Amino acid sequence: MNLKSLFQDFNPSKFVVYFCILVFSLLFSLRLDGYIQWSYWVVFLPIWVWKIMVLAGSSVGSYIWWRNPHYRIELDSYVQYKAMIISTGMNLLLLMFDLLVCDNLESRQPHYWILVFIPLIFMSILAIGVCVWAVRHNRTSEMALFCAVNILQFIFLALRLDHFIDWSWVIVFIPLWIVMCVALIGVLYVIILAIILIKSPDLIPQQRRGNVYSAIGFTFLVIPLLIFEVLLANKLDGDNRNEYTTVSVPLFISLITLMGMSFRSKGGNYWWFGIRKDFCQFVLGVCPLLQEYGNISYKIQCDEQSNSDSSPEIRKSDSMHSKKLHTDESTKTSVPVVSIDVPD
Secondary structure: OEHHHHHOOOOHHHHHHHHHHHHHHHHHHHHHHOOOOOOHHHHOHHHHHHHHHHHHHHHHHHHHHHHOHHHHHOOOHHHHHHHHHHHHHHHHHHHHHHHHHHHHHHOOOOOOHHHHOHHHHHHHHHHHHHHHHHHHOOOOOHHHHHHHHOHHHHHHHHHHHOOOOOOOHHHHOHHHHHHHHHHHHHHHHHHHHHHHHOOOOOOOHHHHHHHHHHHHHHHHHHHHHHHHHHHHHHHHHOOOOOOHHHHOHHHHHHHHHHHHHHHHOOOOOOOHHHOOOOHHHHHHHHOOOHHHHHOOEOOOOOHHHHHHHHHHHHHHHHHHHHHHHHHHHHHOOOOOOOOOOOOO
8 A cells, every 4th residue: 555646646625625515415414304403504514614614725825925926936826826716716606605595494584596596607607717717727627617517407496496497307407417418428438448448558557547446436426426316306306205315325425436536636726725835745744754654655465375476486487597507508519529540
């Protein structure tokens, strides 16, 4: 187990976001099933923790940015800082939507859901420009991409919750089915590519394992998510009597998969909390004792396997030794026997 290869591509931002969403999904499903009677303000606590960390990280990073002007000329420091500001703005719009949702759920006289969804719809419109900017600067933005492709879905949800349309939930989720179909095609492509490249002699073993891990990760992400959406649509239409906690189990699997994939997600913004370096290097700098463990890799194997592995090597060395002796004997010069006749 090599700790260096495990944490060198770790993305802490994604891990925190997916963990908060996982805890929130569990609490929200328990609240809908009546297992807990907590206020929705408490149920949304993981979301509040996520937003507080975003605001704190952005504030500290901005403070260090303005106090140290010479940091701005380091490589792509300006692009990194701009990406952090864009992400903070999108999280603020999402925070406004979360506050309106929580207030509407707690209110005895709820407002129109179309008003609640206005910040989310506005953020989805801005996300289109953010995606274009991210592509031009060779960056990724999963949240912007998610909002941009689901803008029509958000509108349908708001209209259905306000009963402006009385469509079945299966029909309301049509924009989501389209997105999932594209995701399934992408998963199929990744699986086929991994199968083709697994026997390619042009790739090193690390690249082959990376392709296999990606195929497995995307499979465990998309398939359970699709199952969750089908179960949820049937639950809302009354065709499924399972509890929301049971319906959400595939969603939990997808979120756990995303948390695992965050250990292999390269990138991440270096300006969160002003660390200005990779997260792994930052942790090793704060805790120097971890460097000793980070540079150690170990492999557990049984004695029988080691003996079986060593015996072919011994036989191979013996055969090479005998072959060498045979070669040495064959290369020796032979002198013909000359008989001299001596007269009597």
